[in-house]
Amino acid sequence: MKLIHKLEPLWWILFGAGGFVIGFVLPALILGVLLLGDSSVMSDGLSYPRALRLALHPLGKLFLIVVPTLGFWHCAHHVRHLMLDLFGHASAPLGAYGGYGLALLGTIATVSAVLAL
Amino acid sequence: MSAAHTRVEKTPTAPARKPSGFPLGFYRYRNYTLFAFTAIPMAISLAFLVAGVAALGRGEEAWTAWLAAQSSPALNALHIVCLLFTLYFAIRFGWVGRKIGAGRIGPVPPPPLPLPIMGVAPIGGFVTLWIVLLVILGGWLA
Numbered sequence: 001m002k003l004i005h006k007l008e009p010l011w012w013i014l015f016g017a018g019g020f021v022i023g024f025v026l027p028a029l030i031l032g033v034l035l036l037g038d039s040s041v042m043s044d045g046l047s048y049p050r051a052l053r054l055a056l057h058p059l060g061k062l063f064l065i066v067v068p069t070l071g072f073w074h075c076a077h078h079v080r081h082l083m084l085d086l087f088g089h090a091s092a093p094l095g096a097y098g099g100y101g102l103a104l105l106g107t108i109a110t111v112s113a114v115l116a117l
Numbered sequence: 118m119s120a121a122h123t124r125v126e127k128t129p130t131a132p133a134r135k136p137s138g139f140p141l142g143f144y145r146y147r148n149y150t151l152f153a154f155t156a157i158p159m160a161i162s163l164a165f166l167v168a169g170v171a172a173l174g175r176g177e178e179a180w181t182a183w184l185a186a187q188s189s190p191a192l193n194a195l196h197i198v199c200l201l202f203t204l205y206f207a208i209r210f211g212w213v214g215r216k217i218g219a220g221r222i223g224p225v226p227p228p229p230l231p232l233p234i235m236g237v238a239p240i241g242g243f244v245t246l247w248i249v250l251l252v253i254l255g256g257w258l259a
Contacts, residue, residue, distance in 0.1 A: 019206075019210055020210075022159060022203070022206065022207070022210075023206070023207040023210045023211060023243050024243060024246050025246065025247075025250055026159060026162065026163070026203050026207070027200060027203050027204055027207055027243075027247050028246070028247035028248075028250040028251050028254070029162075029166055029250070029254075030162050030196055030199060030200045030203060031200060031247075031251065032250065032251045032254040032255065033166065033169060033187075033254065034162065034165055034166070034169075034187050034192075034196040034199075035187070035193065035196050035197065035200065037169075037184045037187055037188075038184045038185050038187060038188040039188070041255060042254065042255050044255070044256050044259075045253075045254050045255035045256035045257070045259075046184065046254065046255075048173075048177040048180050048181065050256060051173055051180065052173060052180075054253075054254075055170065055173055064170055067163075067166075068163045068166060068167050071159065071160070071163045072160060072163055074156070074159075075156035075157070075159055075160035075163070076156075076160075078153050078155075078156035079153075079156050079157065079160075081153060082150070082153035082154060082156070085135075085139070085140065085150070085153070086140060086150075088133075089133075102160075106160075106163065106164065106167065109167055109171075110167050110170070112171075113167055113170040113171040113174060114170060116171070116174040117170070117173065117174045
């Protein structure tokens with residue numbers, strides 16, 4: 001846990017940046033892609049050729065890497081502190097290593113998915 | 118032994134304990150816990166979006182199948198729940214922004230506008246960006 005505490009400023013930067021990114025874009029992504037993606041409202045916008053074109057644009061790639069990655073680290077830090085609040089210090093290693101480990105997995109999955117485009 | 122080398126005993130303190138009524142017995146604790154809990158549904162949504170990017174990379178058939186799968190009743194319900202938690206997060210996150218300017222050392226100047234109005238600005242910024250992003254995704258201006 002010593003290293004985790006030493007890196008606290010890093011977790012906080014990722015947490016804050018992730019919070020902003022989520023606030024700025026996640027509601028629109030959930031609504032536009034996950035909820036309406038298969039509807040006629042989005043049928044042109046999210047057709048395969050257009051979705052791929054958006055994703056392959058350098059800004060699109062940057063967006064697709066930054067949003068989930070920072071979002072995952074934000075969520076990991078929040079869950080770590082939620083666990084501390086609810087279950088006390090005994091849960092600290094699980095919250096920290098479990099949460100940040102999952103965020104790292106999410107980061108690897110995100111980068112791999114974008115690089116495979 | 119000099120005084121500098123004398124080991125100073127820590128003041129005995131009681132072990133840390135949760136505030137009375139934590140986490141759900143008082144509305145401020147409830148809101149705080151709910152705000153922290155939003156991380157879980159938001160992470161679920163992010164995972165679904167990453168799966169979508171992976172499907173996009175596997176070709177048209179996989180992408181269409183992934184989009185179609187999202188509209189199943191069970192996933193639709195899950196996405197609606199996640200959206201509600203995400204909206205709660207975004208609104209509360211923006212609402213806190215109005216207080217950032219108030220934290221400083223020295224005499225506290227009055228905020229340039231009443232605090233409730235200052236809270237509308239970041240939330241208004243969020244909503245504007247959501248609309249812009251939806252327009253881009255939907256290709257509605259093309």
